[in-house]
Amino acid sequence: MLRDESARSRRRIPGPTVARLPLYHRALSVMVERGITHVSSSELAGVVGVNPATLRRDLSRFGTYGTRGTGYEVPHLLARVDGALALDLDWPVAIVGIGNLGQALIHSRGFRSGGFRVAVLADVDPAVVGTMRDGIVVEHAERLPEACVREKVRIGVITTPASASQSVAENLVAAGVHSILNFAPVVLALPAGVTVRQVDLAAELQVLAFYHSRPAGGAVVPEAKGEAGTATIEISS
Amino acid sequence: MLRDESARSRRRIPGPTVARLPLYHRALSVMVERGITHVSSSELAGVVGVNPATLRRDLSRFGTYGTRGTGYEVPHLLARVDGALALDLDWPVAIVGIGNLGQALIHSRGFRSGGFRVAVLADVDPAVVGTMRDGIVVEHAERLPEACVREKVRIGVITTPASASQSVAENLVAAGVHSILNFAPVVLALPAGVTVRQVDLAAELQVLAFYHSRPAGGAVVPEAKGEAGTATIEISS
Numbered sequence: 491m492l493r494d495e496s497a498r499s500r501r502r503i504p505g506p507t508v509a510r511l512p513l514y515h516r517a518l519s520v521m522v523e524r525g526i527t528h529v530s531s532s533e534l535a536g537v538v539g540v541n542p543a544t545l546r547r548d549l550s551r552f553g554t555y556g557t558r559g560t561g562y563e564v565p566h567l568l569a570r571v572d573g574a575l576a577l578d579l580d581w582p583v584a585i586v587g588i589g590n591l592g593q594a595l596i597h598s599r600g601f602r603s604g605g606f607r608v609a610v611l612a613d614v615d616p617a618v619v620g621t622m623r624d625g626i627v628v629e630h631a632e633r634l635p636e637a638c639v640r641e642k643v644r645i646g647v648i649t650t651p652a653s654a655s656q657s658v659a660e661n662l663v664a665a666g667v668h669s670i671l672n673f674a675p676v677v678l679a680l681p682a683g684v685t686v687r688q689v690d691l692a693a694e695l696q697v698l699a700f701y702h703s704r705p706a707g708g709a710v711v712p713e714a715k716g717e718a719g720t721a722t723i724e725i726s727s
Numbered sequence: 728m729l730r731d732e733s734a735r736s737r738r739r740i741p742g743p744t745v746a747r748l749p750l751y752h753r754a755l756s757v758m759v760e761r762g763i764t765h766v767s768s769s770e771l772a773g774v775v776g777v778n779p780a781t782l783r784r785d786l787s788r789f790g791t792y793g794t795r796g797t798g799y800e801v802p803h804l805l806a807r808v809d810g811a812l813a814l815d816l817d818w819p820v821a822i823v824g825i826g827n828l829g830q831a832l833i834h835s836r837g838f839r840s841g842g843f844r845v846a847v848l849a850d851v852d853p854a855v856v857g858t859m860r861d862g863i864v865v866e867h868a869e870r871l872p873e874a875c876v877r878e879k880v881r882i883g884v885i886t887t888p889a890s891a892s893q894s895v896a897e898n899l900v901a902a903g904v905h906s907i908l909n910f911a912p913v914v915l916a917l918p919a920g921v922t923v924r925q926v927d928l929a930a931e932l933q934v935l936a937f938y939h940s941r942p943a944g945g946a947v948v949p950e951a952k953g954e955a956g957t958a959t960i961e962i963s964s
Contacts, residue, residue, distance in 0.1 A: 503937075503941075508934055508937050508938075509934060511933065511934075511937065512927065512929070512930035512931075512933040512934065513930070515933065516912075516927060516930075520914070537914065574937070575933050575936055575937050576937060576939070576940035577933065577936065579936070579940065581932075581936055589831070590827045590828070590830040590831035590834070591827070591828070591831035591835075593827040594826070594827035594828035594831055594928075595928060597827070598828075598928055598929065599912060599929070600912070600927060600928055600929020600930070600932065600933075601928075601929060601932065603929070604929075604933065604936075605936070606929070606932055606936075644939060645932060645935050645936070645939070647932075668939070669935040669936075669938065669939045670935075671931050671932060671935060675753075675836060675837070677757070677774065685935060685938050685939070687931045687934060687935055689928075689931055690749065690753060690837065691831075691832060691835055691837055691838075691926070692749070692835065692836070692837020692838060692840070692841075692843070693749035693750070693753075693837075694908050694924045694926055695818075695820070695837065695838065695843055695882060695884075696748065696749040696752065696812050696814065697745055697746060697748075697749065697924060698882050698906040698907075698908060698922060698924055699812055699813050699814065699816070699818055699841075699843075699882070699906075700740075700745050700748065700811070700812050700813060701745075701906065701922050702813070702881060702882070702905070702906045702922070703813035703816065704740075
């Protein structure tokens, strides 16, 4: 664990670098699956959509440097990135709101990899509470706090209707869950010390509309690419 | 339409500014709903999670300047942002893959506002093809190209399994759809001139894990906030 501790003890990693780590994680995971053992910084930068200097600077913050000629060793680099993201730890997740989006997340690969595992499901619909999803019984939302404590949940995901999201978030916080991913279109009011990431599935549609309405260089090719606090990669344009 | 044309004719809007426009759009929409008529740049910046100077610079690119003392007029500013995003145009969308995620998107508010409307649905599952979702009959994916041409689809959303996504994307492009939002965990290979935005629902989980594993200042409070090419806002930390 020395590697991870050393990575984790580093201080003051800039937010934009943090936001790019999932992109590196994903690109490197695909390379490992394909048996690719080495990658140059420019190749990796091209896949991720950042410029190579940004990529080298990001990775150097975690003590990784490519070798001229051979580049980076892929499995080693993936381990460093995952260590930096703490994906080698166990991350029990609660999903509250077992509608279409909640079910989509339960079955998505990202929610069951890299240390993440769905540990608690909750809803208020009598037709859903008590049913089994992916080996887990859906609890009534009233019992969310005790379930979170029991399962040592560290991240709460809110996929409820907007009207329920604030009280669900408060219940999560009361149960000691201080990291929340909110898909409900509501700005949550929560105590300091709670980290909320808000996901807006329509934001990307709007960005597409912007570029679509400005063909042929109406906008700069997005430096946004990897400069992103983001769930997205701009692959081509 | 002078306003929109003038906004659209401006050149070289930086990608990070574009990526922040949906955040401004959402914050301002909430304010309009609540009857708020004026907002200062620092208030709006606080809601969105960017610094006020960034916000003022972004908005000035579209010719909007706040007034000292009263700030911005909310409905006017929203109209300018929407004009910049071309949300005043009609944006017929095709969703391919009517599983849980596809259904979640059909019903999400963002996919039926700001000019977006779901115009074509397609799948290959015989149990789904021919059924009605939200007033639209699900077509067989084989008939996707003709449906896209018929409905003048401008944006294609791919929510299929990974294995199907490349061929679906090619069918969309063949039907003249050059803007694609891809939720499948696959890097699509498409001709130049096609804009693909890749959405990874797990990336935000990974960012949460990063901050969670570094309590008490282990990382800079994310400048990522609005400096984002992003579907997310960091609200607090």
